[in-house]
Amino acid sequence: MAGAEESKGMKREHEPITMVCFVVLLLACAIVIGTWASDQISGDSSETVQYGDSVTIDYTGSLYAYYDQGTDEVKPVIFDTTLSSVGKNSNNLFVSSFNKTSFGSTAITLGAGKFLSQFEEALMGKKVGDTVRVPAFIGYHAAVENKLATSGSFTQINSFNMSLSEIKSFFGYDGTISALVEFTYDGMKESVSGDPVVIRAIPNGNSYQVSYNLVAGKDYEVYNTALGKVMLHVDTAGYDLAYTLTVDPKIDAKDAEGDPAKVKVGTTEYNAIEMIGLKMFPKVICNIVGVDGSNIIYNAVTDSTAIISGIDLYFVVKIVSKN
Numbered sequence: 501m502a503g504a505e506e507s508k509g510m511k512r513e514h515e516p517i518t519m520v521c522f523v524v525l526l527l528a529c530a531i532v533i534g535t536w537a538s539d540q541i542s543g544d545s546s547e548t549v550q551y552g553d554s555v556t557i558d559y560t561g562s563l564y565a566y567y568d569q570g571t572d573e574v575k576p577v578i579f580d581t582t583l584s585s586v587g588k589n590s591n592n593l594f595v596s597s598f599n600k601t602s603f604g605s606t607a608i609t610l611g612a613g614k615f616l617s618q619f620e621e622a623l624m625g626k627k628v629g630d631t632v633r634v635p636a637f638i639g640y641h642a643a644v645e646n647k648l649a650t651s652g653s654f655t656q657i658n659s660f661n662m663s664l665s666e667i668k669s670f671f672g673y674d675g676t677i678s679a680l681v682e683f684t685y686d687g688m689k690e691s692v693s694g695d696p697v698v699i700r701a702i703p704n705g706n707s708y709q710v711s712y713n714l715v716a717g718k719d720y721e722v723y724n725t726a727l728g729k730v731m732l733h734v735d736t737a738g739y740d741l742a743y744t745l746t747v748d749p750k751i752d753a754k755d756a757e758g759d760p761a762k763v764k765v766g767t768t769e770y771n772a773i774e775m776i777g778l779k780m781f782p783k784v785i786c787n788i789v790g791v792d793g794s795n796i797i798y799n800a801v802t803d804s805t806a807i808i809s810g811i812d813l814y815f816v817v818k819i820v821s822k823n
Contacts, residue, residue: 550625579594648797672686
């Protein structure tokens with residue numbers, strides 16, 4: 501990408517990246533943009549939790565609204581949860597990078613400073629068994645800036661230096677590479693035949709040089725889920741790759757009040773779409789966050805912790821026990 505490489509009845513599709521764990525998320529700097537007088541479901545315990553207590557919690561974090569308060573207009577998108585009943589429910593919407601398969605409660609120590617202070621404060625004084633709605637935070641403040649791709653045009657060097665473990669992780673290739681090898685990658689398919697793109701890899705010192713066998717003039721499907729569809733048209737093939745993306749968003753993002761969510765490029769605001777995370781090329785994730793005609797509003801990151809940078813986060817947290 502511009503130097504970048506990467507419902508009921510809406511079913512999620514996973515990308516081959518692991519969503520950052522809750523602990524790492526809460527280590528990131530955040531800002532509270534609402535009051536703390538949020539809804540709370542009281543449990544039947546008289547045991548309260550205070551500063552210094554270690555507690556076990558279950559949580560679900562989502563974008564746009566609390567995960568269990570979706571409407572026809574506002575469709576929350578889950579980015580993390582400890583609950584298998586939530587994480588395995590195909591009627592929920594998930595960020596495209598959600599691929600969590602292991603679930604379980606997590607322990608935190610209130611006031612230890614390892615979590616967002618505002619998050620910990622929302623739990624203090626509450627009782628074991630309480631469910632607390634922690635109002636919107638602004639997400640990661642990573643060095644992520646939205647950009648506008650005019651008419652969806654991008655350029656990319658079609659050559660990637662990767663380790664064997666990176667090749668296996670990204671492409672799902674499970675063989676060895678002692679000479680030039682070709683294998684297919686299901687993450688990108690030729691639109692007419694439906695055939696997966698061919699990847700070429702050759703040893704290069706202690707690593708491997710990887711390239712995509714793309715054909716000029718052809719169209720490739722790179723994303724197609726309940727959130728939208730993205731096609732890639734190859735304008736120029738070879739070492740220097742020029743391509744055009746077209747995005748067909750299926751869901752426009754709405755905030756908790758049902759108003760169109762906004763994304764900014766500089767000082768200009770655009771209507772947002774539900775975040776589509778693309779990992780077409782190694783090393784970089786491209787998040788398409790809005791569409792303005794044929795233009796695309798996107799950001800590119802190399803670290804999955806930055807995927808939800810600058811987006812409001814909504815947490816539903818249950819205090820399971822006091823340790």
